[in-house]
Every structure is written in structure tokens, then in C-alpha cells.
Amino acid sequence: MPIHEKSLIRKEDLRRQEHLVLEGVDVSGDWSTFIGARVLTDYNERLQDEIAALPGGENIHRCWQCGSCTNACTVNAINPDFNPRYWIYLIRLGMEQELLRDKEIIWQCVSCHKCTYACPRDVVPEGVMKATAQWLELKGHVPTNPSMAFDEEFSAQVFATGRIEEGRLLRRFFRRTGQPLAQPWLVAIVRGLVARLPVGLLARLGLAALVHPRTPRWGRVRRVVHDYVETQNTRRRAALGLGPASKETAP
């Protein structure tokens, strides 16, 4: 086998035999090094449409594969496998299985937007990365990432009352992500607040934590916001061939 073909061996297919002797011959080492069929046998036009239906993915069809995004990419400089140009191509061709092989690194985009400024066709690759990460979550290919859990709690509180109450937000976020509430840094902050804040303000904070006051006349705004978010989510999920959301927007 020519050396360069080694790059086509997929690590996930390898079976390592530490000590394997067959009929007196030591055949230890990597097995299943066969290179599977790599032929592209069809295009799936749907995948691009799905990504384009999510916020940030709208301009993906403009890409002409110049590689300016990958060249500019902050993450690619650290991890050469992080290649926005390549993923955009896979999406445009509909190579879903190939895209899913990189599902553990696609979310690592740091949104520095260097690609956005480098792109000559205004594809907004950063937006495409965001849309792709969301697509992976909505399709259930990856678990909701912790920062999304925070965003959802945050939004849910705002939708419910028109404001946020930090203590409750943190408690719920920690519970959802399985973290203990008594984190040393948090304890230090609370102690500092209790020691320094005026009594009146502390009382108001305590009251807010108990009764969750709403922004005045929030009811009507809430309905409008809720309807909008609901419509958007339903539209996006429908574009991905998914049914209505179960919990995300429920305040």
C-alpha cells in the first residue's frame, strides 16, 4: 500500500491486537486497516437547505471553496481538523455521514469572525458554523451543550417575568448541568454581597428571589415574544423535518 493511503485508514475501524499469535506467527498490531469504499454515489440536496434554514446558514450556497475561511480560522491554527471550508462543501454535497464524523469538533468555533472578514463571497462562515452546531443539536447528533443550557434558562426566565433573577438562574443552571451549588467562588461572592450591600437592597434581592416579580404589563409583551420565538422554532424544526419542540421555549 502506498504510504499516502494511510491517511485514508479510519481510526474508528481499527482493532488493536496486543498479543495475537496465529499458527505460531505473531500477528499482533493494528487489524481492520482496510480502506472502505469512498465512492460518492449520490448528492443529498436537502442538507444544504436544512443548514440554510437555521440562523447564520443563509448564505452557505454562495461558497466557491477558496479556503479563505479555513486560512483565517483561529481554531484551525490549533487543530488542523477544524476546517470550515471542508464542512461547507460536505453540507453542500449532502455528505451527512462524513459531516457527522466531525460532530465533536464543529461546536468549537470561537466566533472570532476572522472568516467572516476574509470571505470574498460573504458566506459568513461563522454563521454557518453556528447553524451547523445548532443543526447537530436539533437533530440529536450531539447533546445540548452546557452553555446552551444556560441560555435556555436565561431566556425562559426573561420570557416568564420580563427580567432575570441571578440566584435562581444559577441554581437552575447548576442543577441542569449537575454541578454543586456551593462553589467556592460563588460562596465568596454571596458572602461579600451580604457584608457590603445596604440592608434595603439586600431585602429587595431576597424578596425578588422569593416572589419572582414581573416587569409591569409584561403579559402582553410576553405573548408577543413567546409567539415569535415559537414561530421561529417551529419553522426551523419543520425545515429539518422535525416535529414541534418539547420544552425549549416553555417559560
Add this chain to the structure above:
Amino acid sequence: MSDGAILVVGGGPAGLSAAHALVATGRPVLLVDKAGRLGGAPILSGYAKLVPSGEWARDAIGGMVARVQSHPRIEVLTDTRVTGFRGTPGAFEVTLSDGRTRRAGAAILCTGFTHFDSVNKPEWGFGTYPDVVTTTQVEQMLSSGRGIHCPSDGRAPERVAILLCVGSRDRQIGREWCSKICCTVSANIAMEIREALPQCSVYIYYMDIRTFGLYEDKYYWQSQEEYRVKYIKARIAEVTSDGRRLVLKGEDTLVKRPITIPFDLVVHAIGMDPNVDNREIAATFGVALERHGYLQKAPSYAGSGMTDRAGVFVAGAATGPETIDDSIAQGQAAAIAALAGAQRTAAIA
């Protein structure tokens, strides 16, 4: 027709333009075309909407034909070839295929090109599978009003592949030139197909996209951005069939993978060959051919459209792949050069 007439050979865009420019200065014209009607490739091959005007060929070029045919000082001879051309600038004797002779002060060769015959690339299935067609055939589907369809059974295709550089940029078949306009024409056709059949996906297989100058955004970008035409960087190796649909084989160079993709209709973006009659034309008029087989044009600095024989000029795709707009411009430029040349000769005489 007086001795002062200027011979124009070929009644396509360049020849029509040259003839009109000459009579506009008061010079009589003898326009000869081997075909039975004027108009050249856009009319004879039934082109649809032209690049970049978007006007139908039958209106745009048809208008040029009507203008020339109705002019009293242009003598039009169709179904006619020039078989002899002797003499000196200002006093040439022209022998025609019907045996008659004429006199002419100068000649402008607007003899155009010949469409590449896709049979010469048998691996791409033209002539083997009825659903492999050329850009010219697609133009005819559009201009005739019949619409885009698979010739085998008349169905509307769901997926169309356009292969660029068929008969261009290919040393295997001795075509070492870029035919210049096929990329733009293909993007235009792709948009026409998407417009007519919104459910149909169109893929363009390319090595480079050469939608030069202002054609970049108007054709390449627009086809991609507004019409969702997909461009795949691959030179197709062969077109076969699974008995039901056509199958394209090649390598997708950007993902380094072989491709075996089914299609309903495959379109060859055919290039511009030198006119098949160029050897005869060169011998008759005593002008040289350049290395690809087109008529040799002298550098433009001293005058437009000159050949290596005084009093004989060239314009349009006779000298190499050319756009319709540029052929028209060259026809006018050669007309001016021919007039100046004829006058100078007359003054010397």
C-alpha cells in the same frame, strides 16, 4: 456592383456588422455565405437568449440580417463559396462557386468557427446515450419552445449535469485553447433550466470557471446565489448508464473521492473549433493559419484585422474563439481597416 465593392465572406455577427459598417460609409458590399441563409451560428444553430443582452438570437441577430438584406447596396449571395481570389489591393478578382466572377477592392473574412463535435470524446457518452446532449441542443430546446427534456423519453429531468471544456483545453484531442464563452453560456443555460424547472437540480463540473470580466457576478455568482446551481470541481472521466439513468464517473477533487452520480440529462459545453473549411479558405485567399488552425491575424497596433496578405482582413471567430459582441466590434473595425487600405492603395495607384 462597382469595382469599389468590398467582399465580405460569411454572414454571421462579424460579417453582418462589417457589411453594415461599409455601406454606412457609402461603400458597396458583396456578401457571400456558404449557407442557405444569413445569420451565422446564432441563427443556423438556433441559439436561444444571447449573452449578455438576454435578447433572443432570432430578434437580435435576425435584426442584423434584416438590416443587411434590405440594403440596396449590399449584394447578398447565399449558398455560394469563393473559389478563387486573385489580384492586388484595390483590384481583386473574385471567382464564385457558381463560376461567376466579381471585382473587389478588398476582402474581409468573417468565416467563423465550427462547433466541436462531441463524438470526438466518446467517453462522455454523446452519440451513445440519447440523454447526453450539447449546449447547442439545449439552446434549441429553449429557442424552439419545446423546453428542457430528456430526448430518450421526453421527460423533464430532475437532475442535470453540465460538463465544461468539452472540446477545449484538451491535449488528448489537440485542442489547446479555451473557447472563452462556454463557462458563461453554461451558467446562463443553468439559470434557464432552473427557471423553467424549479424542481430540477443543476450541477456544473468544472476545472476553472472563466466567466471573465463583467460576466463574473452576472452569470457565475448569480447562477450560484440566486439560482442555486452547484459547481463541482471535477473533470468527469466517463459517462455511462445503469440502464435507467446516466451515471457520471470522475473524482471530486475537493473531497478527494471518486464519484458515481446518477443524472437524467448530461450537457456538453462544447467549444469552438476552427472552421472545418479553414485550410481551403487559407489556400483560396493566400492567408496563413495560426498554430491551432484559426486564420492568422496580424498584431493590432498598425490596424485592425489584418492578415499577412495586403487587402485581406479578418474578423470574429475566424481568428479564434470569440464572443458575439466582440465579433460585431471586430467586424466594424475590419471594415474601417479595409476602407483605409483600399483608399491608400487607390491613392498610390
